[in-house]
Amino acid sequence: MIKVHSIEEQETSKDINTDKKDTISSTPSVTVGIPVLNEEEHIERVVNGFLDTEYPNLAEILVADGGSTDNTRQIVEELSSKDERVKLIDNPEKFQSFALNRMIEKAKGEVFLRADGHCLYQEDYLKKNIDVFLETGAKNVGGAQRYVANNVVQAGTALAVKSFLGNGGAKYMDETYEGFADTVFLGCFWTKDLREIGGFNTKNITNQDSELNLRLIENFGKSVYVSPEIKSWYYPRDSFLKLFKQYFRYGRGRFLTKVLHPKSSPIRGLTPFLFICSLFTYLLTDIITTQNLYFPQIAVALAVILVAESFRVVIKNRKSFNKENWTGDSKSPGILSLWLHTAFSVVVMQIGHFSGFLYQLVRKILLRIKGW
Numbered sequence: 001m002i003k004v005h006s007i008e009e010q011e012t013s014k015d016i017n018t019d020k021k022d023t024i025s026s027t028p029s030v031t032v033g034i035p036v037l038n039e040e041e042h043i044e045r046v047v048n049g050f051l052d053t054e055y056p057n058l059a060e061i062l063v064a065d066g067g068s069t070d071n072t073r074q075i076v077e078e079l080s081s082k083d084e085r086v087k088l089i090d091n092p093e094k095f096q097s098f099a100l101n102r103m104i105e106k107a108k109g110e111v112f113l114r115a116d117g118h119c120l121y122q123e124d125y126l127k128k129n130i131d132v133f134l135e136t137g138a139k140n141v142g143g144a145q146r147y148v149a150n151n152v153v154q155a156g157t158a159l160a161v162k163s164f165l166g167n168g169g170a171k172y173m174d175e176t177y178e179g180f181a182d183t184v185f186l187g188c189f190w191t192k193d194l195r196e197i198g199g200f201n202t203k204n205i206t207n208q209d210s211e212l213n214l215r216l217i218e219n220f221g222k223s224v225y226v227s228p229e230i231k232s233w234y235y236p237r238d239s240f241l242k243l244f245k246q247y248f249r250y251g252r253g254r255f256l257t258k259v260l261h262p263k264s265s266p267i268r269g270l271t272p273f274l275f276i277c278s279l280f281t282y283l284l285t286d287i288i289t290t291q292n293l294y295f296p297q298i299a300v301a302l303a304v305i306l307v308a309e310s311f312r313v314v315i316k317n318r319k320s321f322n323k324e325n326w327t328g329d330s331k332s333p334g335i336l337s338l339w340l341h342t343a344f345s346v347v348v349m350q351i352g353h354f355s356g357f358l359y360q361l362v363r364k365i366l367l368r369i370k371g372w
Contacts, residue, residue, distance in 0.1 A: 024134065025057075025110075026134065027055070027056050027057040027130070028057065028109070028110040028111050028130070028134075029057045029058075029059040029108065029109040029110045029111065030055065030057060030058050030059055030109045030110070030111045030112075030113055030126065030130065031059055031060050031061075031062060031103070031107035031108060031109030031111070031112050031113065031191065032050050032058070032060070032061045032062070032113045032115050032126070033062045033064070033099075033100060033103035033104070033107065033112055033113065033114055033115065034046065034047070034061065034062065034063045034064070034115045034116070034117050035064045035066065035091065035096045035099035035100060035103075035116075035117070036063055036064065036065050036066070036068065036072055036076075036099075036117035037065070037066040037067065037068055037072075037094065037117075038068045038069060038070045038072060039068070039070075039072050039117035039118055040068070040070040040071040040072045040075060041118070042117055042118035043063070043072055043075055043076060043117055043118075044075050044079065046115065046116075046117060046118070046119070046121070047061055047063065047076070047079050047086060048079070049121055049123075049125075050115070050121075050126060051079075051083055051085070051086070053123075053124075053125075053126045053127065054123075054124065054127055055126045055127045055130060058085065058126070059085070059108050059109040060085045060086075060087060060107075060108055060109065061085055061086045061087070062087050062089055062103040062106065062107065063076045063086070063087070063088050063089065063117075064089040064090075064091040064099035064100070064102055064103050065088060065089070065090060065091060066091045066092075066093070066094035066095070066096075066099060067091070067092070067094055073088060076088045087106075089102055089103060089106065093202075095202070095205050096200075096205075096208065097200040097201060097202045097204065097205065097208040098202055100114065100199065100200045100208075101199040101200055101202065104191065104194045104195060104199050104200075105195075105199075107191050109191060110190065110191060110192075111130065111133065111188060111189065111190060111191060112188075112189050112190075112191045112194055113126065113129060113186075113187075113188045113189075114186045114187045114188070114189075114209075115186060116186060116232075116234065118235055119186075119232045119233060119234050119235070120148060120232060120233040121231075121232045121233075122231040122232065125230065125231065125232060128227070128229050128230045128231070129141060129142070129188040129230055130188070131229075132188075132225065132227045132229060132230060133188050136225045136227075138180075138223050138224060138225035139189065139190065139193055139216045139220050139223035139224065140184060140187045140188065140189050140213060140216055140223065140224045140225070141184065141187070141188050141224075141225045141226075141227060141230065142172070142184030142185050142186050142187045142188060142225075142226060142227075142230055143184065143185055143186075143226065143227060143228065143229070143230030143231055143232060144172055144173060144174060144175045144177065144185060144226060144228065145161070145172055145173055145185035145234055146175060146185075146231065146232065146233045146234065146325075147161060147233065147234055147235075147236055147325060148233040148234070148235055148325050148326075148327050149235070149236070149325055149326055149327065149328065150235075150238075150326075150327045150328035150329070151238050151328060152333045152337055152338075152341050153236075153237070153238055153239055153240055153243070153341060153345070154235065154236050154237070154238055155321070155325075155326065155332070155333055155337075155338055155341060155342075156338065156340075156341025156342045156343075156344060156345035157236040157237070157243060157345045157349075158236060158321065158325050159310075159313050159314055159317060159321060159338060159341075159342040159345075160310075160313070160342050160345035160346045160349065161173055162313050162316075162317055163309055163310070163312075163313045163342075163346065164309075165306065165309055165346045165350075166345070166346050166349060168268030168271055169268055170183075170266075170268060171226055172184050172185055172226050175228060176228055177226055177228065178226065178227055178228055179225070179226065180222045180223075180224060180225055180226075181224055181225070181226045182210070182213060182214065182217065182224065182264075182266050183209055183210045183213040183214075183224060184209075184213070184224055184225070184226050185232070185234070186209075186232065187209065187213075193216070193220075197212075197215050197216065197219060199212075200212050201260070203256065203371045203372060204253055204256045204257060204260075204372070205249070205252075205253065205372045206249040206250055206252065206253035207250060207253025207254055207256070207257050208253070210253075210254075210257055210269075211253075211256075211257045211260060211261070214257065214260075214261045214264050214265065215261075217264065218261070218264060233325075240344065240345075240348050243345065243348050243349065243352065244348050244351070244352040244355075245352070246352070247348070247349045247350075247351075247352030247353045247356065248352045248353070248355050248356035248359070249356060250352070250353055250356060251272070251273070251352065251353040251354060251355060251356025251357035251358075251359070251360070252356040252357070252359060252360040252372070253356075254269040254270075254353070254356075254357060255356070255357045255360035255361060255364075256360065256371070256372065257269065258270065259364070259370070270357075272350045272353040272354045272357070273353070273354050273357040273358065275350075275354075276350070276351070276354045277354075279299075279302075282295055282298070283295050306343055306346060306347070307339075307343055310339055310342040310343035310346065311339050313342060314335060314338045314339050314342055315335070318335065318338065321338075
């Protein structure tokens with residue numbers, strides 16, 4: 001059972017941490033953990049990027065493979081033969097939470113830095129994580145979830161998350177935010193803390209990062225810190241079907257996290273479900289009642305808000321998007337294309353999230369299935 005410390009214990013712990021701050025090495029040893037599956041196009045770039053880091057105490061890079069059918073394993077094995085710090089680990093369960101726990105178990109570094117197999121990382125990414133980690137005394141630090149795109153669907157998603165309609169007000173989605181939050185993108189932890197709280201929840205196939213961060217907060221108080229100095233970029237799904245499937249899984253994961261942490265889970269995890277349920281209830285009420293409730297007019301008004309907000313986001317961010325987010329070989333999509341794909345991305349994300357949440361709710365209530 002995980003012990004949740006009282007406020008007094010948390011404050012005492014903070015005082016002790018402050019007293020010990022000067023005794024902590026300014027360059028603690030670091031294990032970089034990368035869960036992968038079929039990442040042959042990116043894994044060599046990612047691993048070499050960390051090997052070339054200016055940070056002086058990189059202990060190892062663990063790559064946990066979930067059964068890749070491409071050349072990912074061969075590439076990692078070749079890198080390992082050139083640098084013994086690179087190590088390949090099998091992850092027969094395939095899912096990221098299992099991979100992360102296997103790496104945490106084997107990690108030799110004092111610090112465990114979680115990385116992704118196809119992200120782009122700023123050259124000083126590792127050093128910035130450690131700097132912020134030690135300066136803040138947080139239990140987990142990371143940056144905002146920045147996006148890059150090389151096709152128009154990814155472009156729509158990259159812009160959609162810059163709107164409240166696409167990010168729900170999440171602090172870790174704001175590239176300018178600095179301070180404590182309920183979660184971060186990826187993360188940098190003390191390895192001993194991860195072991196103490198039991199690692200990642202393997203019952204939560206997605207949303208495992210948010211669930212872990214809620215446990216950190218429940219056990220240590222405000223302890224998850226977002227810094228704009230920590231920069232990495234994520235490639236979103238390259239088709240709307242893949243985007244829907246991703247957010248369907250997110251919805252399922254959010255439901256399970258809400259069940260595990262009913263009081264501390266952020267309200268934004270419920271918002272798509274509550275909003276769409278309310279919309280359907282409103283529609284049905286308008287259909288069955290003799291009184292005109294003006295549902296068509298309300299639906300049109302909501303559509304106008306979506307279209308207007310998507311246009312605002314595109315116009316506001318187009319220049320910075322072309323400069324910082326677009327990585328395609330061809331010219332960046334035009335305003336009209338970005339506008340339409342941004343609006344559609346918001347719709348797909350919200351419907352996907354709602355569907356996954358509803359699916360998991362039905363499984364729990366009707367089928368009595370508590371887990372994934």
